[in-house]
Amino acid sequence: MAMFESLSKRLEGIFNNLSGQGKLTEEDVNAALREVRIALIEADVNLKVARQFVERVKEKAIGADVLGSLSPAQQVLSIVNDELIEVLGGTEGKNKLELSGNPPVIMLVGLQGSGKTTTAAKLGRYLRDKQGMRPLLVAADMYRPAAVNQLKALGKQLQLPVYWEQMGADPVDICVNALEHAREQACNVIILDTAGRLNIDERMMEEVRTIRSRVQPHEVLLVADAMTGQEAVRVAKDFNEAVSLTGMILTKMDGDARGGAALSIRAVTGLPVKFMGVGEKTDALVPFHPDRLASRILGMGDVLSLIEQAQEAIDEEEALKAQEKLKAGKFDLEDFLTAMRQLKRMGPLRSVMEMLPGFNKLLQMPEMEEALESDQLKYVEAMILSMTKEERRNPDIINGSRRKRIAAGSGTKVEELNALLKQFNEMRSVFRQISTGKGPFAQLMRQYGKGGGGFPGLGGGFPGLGDGNMGEMPALPKPRGKKTGKAARKEKRKKQKARGRR
Template sequence: MFDSLSDRLGGVFDKLRGRGALKEQDVRDAMREVRIALLEADVALPVVRRFIDQVTEKAIGQSVLRSVTPGQQVVKIVNDAIIEMLGGDVTPELDLNAAPPVVIMMVGLQGSGKTTSTAKIAKLLKEKQGKKAMMASLDVNRPAAQEQLKVLGEQVGVATLPIIPGQQPTEIATRAMQAAKLQAVDVLLLDTAGRLHVDQQLMDEMKAVAEISNPRETLLVVDSLTGQDAVNVAQSFSGQVDLTGVVLTRMDGDARGGAALSMRAVTGKPIKFAGTGEKMEALEVFHPSRVANRILGMGDVVSLVEKAAEAVKVEDAEALAKRMEQGKFDMNDLRMQLKQMQNMGGLGMLAGMMPGMKKAKAAMQASGMDDRVLLRMDAIIGSMTPKERANPALLNAKRKIRVAKGSGTQVQDINKLLKMHMEMSKAMKQIKKMGGLKGLAAMFGKGGLDAAMPGLGGQGLGPGAGGLPGLGGGGPDLSKFLKK
């Protein structure tokens, strides 16, 4: 979503980092370009002015201009300012400290993803916090809105209030409160009706529901793709109802990102969740510092680790660890890793979270390399016999032709996959020579990351880092795989 803004800011900071000493005029010229980049990203004008004034004041200080790395100091100041713009270093959480049932009221315009977000939050509360949740649809205007929430509830395993035709929103809210108390529900989510535009009837209806349910949280759901108008919607709602937070949907889209950057500054309400896809698990807690790091190309290693923890099963990781200890790595292991990469969001998502991988991600897109590469490799492995997957050395010319036909690929594709597998196998054997995983851990303790992974070359993970040119030859080099 922030790709365009990230590219523009990256170009500005590359110029600063390429110089030794900085003059005050250099900083002001850079801030002028930053201002243009933010305005092009559809950030609200008052927010841009406040941001530039704040950054310029700190960046032209003598401690920055006379520092050893003034360019990187400016990047850090901008990074800190973006974090503050997005809500500060504290990650906002749902306030559920009240007598059950705690009510969360979802509000927003029609088409913003309100109903889907309701189900996603219910799923998150159930699976991550162990809460017993219930959902109720108060939307009696949009056709099949209540049925939609019921279907989503069945998908995520969360109970929904039974539908009684003809009831009005206030009656449904009253019945939902009674049902939640009888069923000892921890959290009740009310999906209110949306409109095509903000109108007084919508506001009056929400106020009436709020009086009945006394919500602990009132979350405004906003579509990121609406751009600057999303800020206007947020202002309209915050002036009528007591909002406690914002949910931004379609954060995986190609919007310019101005809505996300402006929302917190304009409304004063924290962004609590970000929808990153259509799947029910595609909802992330909004971390201002992590988003700022992504914008400035510093990556988001913490989120990457969390995604890995969710995608990788403990038993699979333990089984692979044992095989690595023995120096074994066959096509079944490779296939498992490819599927885990897909579950974590694919190549683009992973590259965007790795520090210094912005240029690598751009190169992947320019060469036509995308998640279809993973699917193609999986098809190749799937066309092999169990014996061939366990022992790739069996693949002679005749077998390769058969596998290529079965997977709809070419023989050279098979050869490239085998070469990649061979390189990974060598890496596993190197780990065994170093004493297995325990020996590798010892190297981390003695010489740090650079000792264990010499391919990193001491690049670091902070602002101005040179990136991740390699992982000691141990990682899968997908760039060598055929791009179609």
């Protein structure tokens, strides 16, 4: 997640240094924690929160026989992980929505520009698709004409009902009337999009207090822009004092590399963060899980979220067919294209890889950066779609003339097609060896596949990978623009000659 990119890199470096020192002294721990404090402050974490965080970690690290243990760096990392979870909200489940009313009412408040109206629509979609509810969106912002039209447009796009009245109507009356309308329309949750404000305006605050008093919402959630950093913390304090918030939704969590607001808000205000917006699309609203976020900040991945995303994106019937073809050794380019499209449905490749433990270092490699930024998958898809059905089902028949035709049809080079076919054959070879249980992710996939926790119908593995043993990961296609084939060999010979002359 881009929000914590710089913090993750700094913390990873700190713990790498610790792990290379064997047994630690108290001075080693102090030096490492000073670096942790600097990393937190650079990530825009509240100064007091950063200081308290480091003091708690130090107290536990020094007092837990860490210094004489066989793996002290891992124990310090575990303590930091536990404290991060606590700072982000703990594990007591307070980040869940209160939906016990008849119907439950969720009131959204916040400053203008924080993404409140879009968040109302995203939340409506989430409650419908994930919770099976029938939400009613209520346009109660009478001060910004575009807000009503925006919510109506989003409701139409998502096929969600929207209650609105003509401009000039009293926002308090709109919210009260929406309760009766929801019962008439059999809607079982109401989302109030109240007016945003440019700053903490007393008149506008009074309006929100009146709505709260008249409607008695079960949740009063502040929608705050996480990219504003400590300003978001100050806004949360002011709104909480004025209208007694029950929680927060942090938007634009995908847009900044610091993320200090998320780490400060709970500690400063005591308010749980319930959701976070991670993109512009209407499905880019996810529940806030402190433990999963802490794991990602420390570069340990987020396998549970990856599994949930895969369960939504992967078609179980298609996956079972691929599994059978794998067992029979008949996995072809059509199956590969299907698996690749399912992977794309899980989101950007970078965000998927960030959820895998240990991939942080790999993502920082220049060649991996280039491959991910160049969206290489679309070129792979173009090459496969330029093949005939017979060629996709039997890649071995693709000779020289066919390769020229496919490359021309996909706007790529023959060398790139050769690289794809070579990597596909290597991947197919790996799949044939899956039954041996070898490979770096075999143990991980078996662990998460137990008890039905894996991907649908696949015994815990990735799409079509049977028992969950991945074997060796095939290489990504080379990024466009790099020299391949004859050009690469020529460059290699030139370097060898140069070395010989020295």
